[in-house]
Amino acid sequence: MSSKRKSFSHLDAAGGARMVDVGAKPDSRRTAIAEGRLTCAPATIRLLRAQALPKGDVLTVAQIAGIQAAKSTSALIPLCHPLALTSVDVTFKVQRDSIGVRATVRTTGQTGVEMEALTAVAVAALALYDMCKAVDKGMTIGGVRVVKKTKAST
Amino acid sequence: MSSKRKSFSHLDAAGGARMVDVGAKPDSRRTAIAEGRLTCAPATIRLLRAQALPKGDVLTVAQIAGIQAAKSTSALIPLCHPLALTSVDVTFKVQRDSIGVRATVRTTGQTGVEMEALTAVAVAALALYDMCKAVDKGMTIGGVRVVKKTKAST
Amino acid sequence: MSSKRKSFSHLDAAGGARMVDVGAKPDSRRTAIAEGRLTCAPATIRLLRAQALPKGDVLTVAQIAGIQAAKSTSALIPLCHPLALTSVDVTFKVQRDSIGVRATVRTTGQTGVEMEALTAVAVAALALYDMCKAVDKGMTIGGVRVVKKTKAST
Amino acid sequence: MSSKRKSFSHLDAAGGARMVDVGAKPDSRRTAIAEGRLTCAPATIRLLRAQALPKGDVLTVAQIAGIQAAKSTSALIPLCHPLALTSVDVTFKVQRDSIGVRATVRTTGQTGVEMEALTAVAVAALALYDMCKAVDKGMTIGGVRVVKKTKAST
Amino acid sequence: MSSKRKSFSHLDAAGGARMVDVGAKPDSRRTAIAEGRLTCAPATIRLLRAQALPKGDVLTVAQIAGIQAAKSTSALIPLCHPLALTSVDVTFKVQRDSIGVRATVRTTGQTGVEMEALTAVAVAALALYDMCKAVDKGMTIGGVRVVKKTKAST
C-alpha cells in the first residue's frame, strides 16, 4: 500500500473524529490474540505462589476482569463498534519476575476484535496490579500488543 | 516493613478474594500520577502530525477515553473501591516513535487513586492504538506504571 | 446423558473460567421464561393495594428494573455472552402475601436467554423489595427458576 | 392510518410497559438523522471561537459524548432494543448565538435508530452546555427532532 | 465579572480538555431544577390520556429513565464529576400539545448538580419520545434549561 493511501479511518474529510461506517462489510468469523505482561519483583511472585496461587483466586479475579472488559470495549474506546463477542479467553503465565497475560477473542461480525483482545489484556493486567500493589510498589505493565489476527468468511 | 508482614490485602484469611474494608481510614487528599507509552512506527507519528494533530482530535478523543475510564475504575477492576474523583487530567507527549501518556488523578477519600491513574493511562493508550491501527499494525503499549503518589490530611 | 459427559462448560481443560465459544452454533429463535416471588407480610400487600397499586407505579418501576437488568445480563454475569434481545416482558401477580414475578425474554442468537430471564426476575424482585422495605423488614425473594425454554430454527 | 389502529406499541393489552417483540421483523439497513441546538449568548460563541475552537477540543469532547451516548441508548431509554450500530457521526455548526448538532446513525437490524440519533444529539448538546456553563448561565437546548429516517432491505 | 476573566474552566492553559479540580472546594448542600418539554400533536396527547395515562405507566417509565440518567451523568458527560446524589425527583405536566418535564436534583458536594438535572430532563423526554413515536413522527424536544440553582453551606 502506498503511503499516499494510508490514512486514519477514524477521521473524516475535515479531520473530525467519527465511528467508521462498517455497515457495508460482510460478516466474517474473526479472531484476535493479544498479549501483555505485568513485571514485578521476584519476591512478589514468590509471595503470590505461596499465598494466593494455591487457590487460584488472584488469577481468576484478573481473568474475570479481562473478560468483562472485553465485553465493554465499545463503552471504553470511543470509536469502537459494539460487537457481540462469541468467545473470550484470558490466560496467564506466571514467571520469575512477571505474569504474562494472553487474551483470545472471537466474534462473527463486520470489524476485527483486536481492540477487545488488547482491552482484555490491559484490564486483566491492571487487576493483577491492583491485587499485588500492597506488596510491590514498582510494578510495570508492558508489551501489550496484538500477536495474531484472523478473518474467515462465514 | 518486614517481609513477614507483607501480604495481599485483597485476600482474606482463607485466601478468598475480597474488597478490603477501608471504612475505618480517615479521609485524606490523595493524588496519583501514572505514565505509559504507545510505541509505533515513526511514519505513524509523521502521518499523525500531518493529518490528525493539527486539529488535535485524536489526542482529545484519547484524553476523554482516559478520563472516562478513570471514573469507571471500580467497575473495571473488581476489588477497587468506588471513589468520587475530584480531578482527572490526561496529557500526551508526541515523540519520534511514540506517544507518552500521563494521567494525574485526585480525590479526597479513604483509599489511594493509583489504579484510577493507571486505568486512565492504559485506556487512553488503547484509544490511541484504536485510532492509529489502520496505518500501523505493530504498535505496543508499555511502561504503564505509577510515577508519584501522595497523601495529605484534609 | 452419561455422567461422564457431564461437565461445566465454563471451565477449560485446566479448570480455568472462560466464556464458552458459541461462534460455531447456528442462530436460533430462543425464548426463556423465568419466575420468582417476593414474599412479604399480608399488611404490606394491603398497603400496596391501597397506596401504591392504584397508580401502578410500584409495579412499573420494578418492571423497568427487570427489563433494564435483562439487557445488561452480560455485564452482570461474568461468563454470559452479550445478546441483542428482541423482546423482554416482565409481569406481576399480586397475591395475599407475595408478589409473583414472571419474565419472558426472546432473542435470535447462538445461546439461550435463561440467564436474561432469571436476571430480569431477580432484579425486578429486588426493586420491589427496595420500594417496600420501609414498611416491611421481613421479606424474602425466592423461587427464582426457569419455567420454560424453547429454541427454534430461524 | 385510522385513529383506531393507532396505539402505543410499548403498552401491552393491559396497559403495562413492555419492550416490543421485534424478533419476527427482517433485518434492514437503517439510517436516522437527528438535529438539535444549544442556544447561548453571542458572547459565549465569540469566547468559544477565541479560546476553545482553534484546537477544536470542545467540539470533539461533545462529539465523543454523543457517539458514546448513541452506543448506550438501550441502557438509557428503558424500552429501547439493544442494537449493534455500524456507524455514528456527530457534527456541529457554530453560529452567531447557537451551536447546531446533527447526528447520523446507521445499523443493520430489526428496529430503527431514531432514538440513537436523538440521544446522540441530546447528550452532545448537554456536553456542550457543561463546557460552556462557566461563562453562560442562560443557555437552552432545543429543536431536538428526527430529520430523516430510512430503511432498505439488506 | 469582567469579560477578561471569563474563561472555559474545562480547558487548561494549553486549550486541552480536562476535568476541573474541585478538591479544594468545601462541601455545600446543592439543588438544581431543570425543565424541558416534548412537543407533540394534540392527537398524541388525547391518545395518551385515553390509553396510557390512566395507569400512569408511560410517565413512570420516563420518570425512571430520568432518575437513572441523573445518577449516570458523570458517565455520559465527559468532564462531569461523579457525585453521590441525595435526591432526584422528576415530574410531568401533560398539556394540550406537549408534556412538560421538570427535574429537581440535590446533593451535598463540591460541585453543582445542574448537569444532573438537565440530563434527567433530557433523558426523560427522550423516553417519552420513544414511547410515543409509533403514533407521532413529528415531535420535538426543546426548552431544556436550568430554572433554579442553589447552594447552602452544610
Added chain:
Amino acid sequence: MSSKRKSFSHLDAAGGARMVDVGAKPDSRRTAIAEGRLTCAPATIRLLRAQALPKGDVLTVAQIAGIQAAKSTSALIPLCHPLALTSVDVTFKVQRDSIGVRATVRTTGQTGVEMEALTAVAVAALALYDMCKAVDKGMTIGGVRVVKKTKAST
C-alpha cells in the same frame, strides 16, 4: 409505629415514584448482611466438588459477580441512592444439595446498604446458576433476605 404512619417512602404525595431525599440525614457507619441459596441436585454439587472446586474458580467468579453487582446497585435498582461502599465481602457454603451465599456490605453514608447486600447475593447466585446450568436444569434461587443491619454514628 401505628399502621397509619406506615407508608412507602418511594412514593410522593401524589403516588408518583421518587428517589427519597436523604440529604438531611447524618452520615453513619452502616453494615448489612444478606443471605440466599442456590438449590441444585446433589449430583451437581458432587461434580462441582470434583471438577470445579479444587481450583475454586467457580466460587471466585460468583464472588466477583456479587462484589461488582453490589457496587452497581444504584444503577440496577431505580430508586436506590448511589453509595461509596467501603467494603463488600461475599462468601459461600457448599452443602449437599445447595450453595449458600452470604454478603456483607459496609459504607459510611446517609442510607443503609441492605439493597447492596441483597443485590450481591442475588447476582452471585445467578452467576453460580450460569456456571452450573450446563449440568443441572432444575436449580432454584431462594431465601434471599437480610439477616442483619446495623447503624453506628461516625
